[in-house]
Amino acid sequence: DTEVTQTPKHLVMGMTNKKSLKCEQHMGHRAMYWYKQKAKKPPELMFVYSYEKLSINESVPSRFSPECPNSSLLNLHLHALQPEDSALYLCASSQETANTGELFFGEGSRLTVL
């Protein structure tokens, strides 16, 4: 199984809603990532988890709250978002100790904030 599964594929939410994006992998990877991608732009790194601990937060606003409940799951909790947060949110995983730089990406969750 070499897949990273993201749910939901599409999400529409209002600025006062609380929602979550979910990501799952069963490759035994111990590093997981959240990226944000706006239309026609490259992916931007948001968070990195290593062995279920947050190791990198790229100055992301607190309305985005990541969570790694176990080594296979990664969540991104969303609260009080703004319309400019509308984007494709990509999850990825990698072998934490591998020196290959190979990240496996999911197909993303497309978020629209109204």
Next chain:
Amino acid sequence: DAKTTQPPSMDCAEGRAANLPCNHSTISGNEYVYWYRQIHSQGPQYIIHGLKNNETNEMASLIITEDRKSSTLILPHATLRDTAVYYCIVREGWRGANNLFFGTGTRLTVIP
């Protein structure tokens, strides 16, 4: 991580080789060159990586110049399914988790 420069777009005829250049003139000795691609509406996909030697796998070949200041990704027989944005990324080989920072990439269009 060193900065990379890629042409914003390229066309390639179907069945021909696609040669995608990348400039990384400030690359340091312990930095690797990685290539990813992103087909429309999908997540990025790893293609290949290298340090100083040329590399080949089932998807592509990576040619790195002797001074390591530039590289070329070669898709030997481009198909319509190779139409995508191709990202060249330079980073240290080991920095704990393999966080990657994407540049603007090259949009390759394969023409029938």
